[in-house]
Amino acid sequence: xxxxxxxxxxxxxxxxxxxxxxxxxxxxxxxxxxxxxxxxxxxxxxxxxxxxxxxxxxxxxxxxxxxxxxxxxxxxxxxxxxxxxxxxxxxxxxxxxx
Numbered sequence: 183x184x185x186x187x188x189x190x191x192x193x194x195x196x197x198x199x200x201x202x203x204x205x206x207x208x209x210x211x212x213x214x215x216x217x218x219x220x221x222x223x224x225x226x227x228x229x230x231x232x233x234x235x236x237x238x239x240x241x242x243x244x245x246x247x248x249x250x251x252x253x254x255x256x257x258x259x260x261x262x263x264x265x266x267x268x269x270x271x272x273x274x275x276x277x278x279x280x
Contacts, residue, residue, distance in 0.1 A: 185254070185257040194262075197265070224275060237264075
């Protein structure tokens with residue numbers, strides 16, 4: 183996958199609410215859960231999906247708050263895959279949050 187241009191990144195950010203650009207090469211989102219174990223369940227779901235596509239986020243777990251960060255090392259920046267996964271992670275969040 184090719185690295186996205188700044189304009190492409192800005193356009194994709196409009197379709198991935200709650201994700202923000204950090205350090206011009208990462209997208210990041212924080213997910214808040216009502217219980218610690220819901221966050222852990224979410225992280226397991228993220229891990230399973232990430233393994234399937236062989237593209238892994240940085241994950242931080244702070245009690246009921248899970249932070250995900252994405253970038254594509256081989257492209258030295260953000261690619262369409264990062265934004266596709268961001269949307270899929272958001273879908274997983276909605277399923278677990280119910």
